Amino acid sequence: MADQTLIDTVKEALEMFRPQLQADGGDMEFVCIDDDMKVHLNLTGACGSCPMALMTLKMGIERYLKDACPEISEVVQDNAKNYDDLGF
Numbered sequence: 001m002a003d004q005t006l007i008d009t010v011k012e013a014l015e016m017f018r019p020q021l022q023a024d025g026g027d028m029e030f031v032c033i034d035d036d037m038k039v040h041l042n043l044t045g046a047c048g049s050c051p052m053a054l055m056t057l058k059m060g061i062e063r064y065l066k067d068a069c070p071e072i073s074e075v076v077q078d079n080a081k082n083y084d085d086l087g088f
Contacts, residue, residue: 002033002037006033006069006071007033009068009069010030010033010039010065010068010069010072011030012068013064013065013068013069014028014030014041014061014065016064016068017060017061017064017065020060021043021045021047021056024046024047025045025046025047026043026044026045026046026047026048026050026056027043027044027045027047028041028042028043028044028047028061029041029042029044031078033072036073036074037071037072037073037074038072038073038074038075038076039065039072039074039075039076040076040077040078041057041061041075041076041077041078042077042078042079043056043057043077043079048079053077054077057075057076057077058075061075062074062075
């Protein structure tokens with residue numbers, strides 16, 4: 001599991017990226033960082049139902065986060081309602 005310093009750095013980077021999503025009526029919620037160093041996010045608003053959401057996630061958010069936090073392996077969309085399956 002990621003340490004608190006990494007979680008804080010990821011959250012700061014997400015806050016820097018957030019206005020780009022909000023400009024198009026979308027947003028994101030941080031869920032967790034799993035043991036494989038994958039960042040789990042929920043895309044909300046317009047981003048939650050956008051057909052380009054995967055591209056935004058991979059080419060936008062993931063690229064930005066990996067620059068800020070090289071230890072991050074991947075960013076995944078996780079719109080599950082029950083996070084108990086993730087162990088959090």
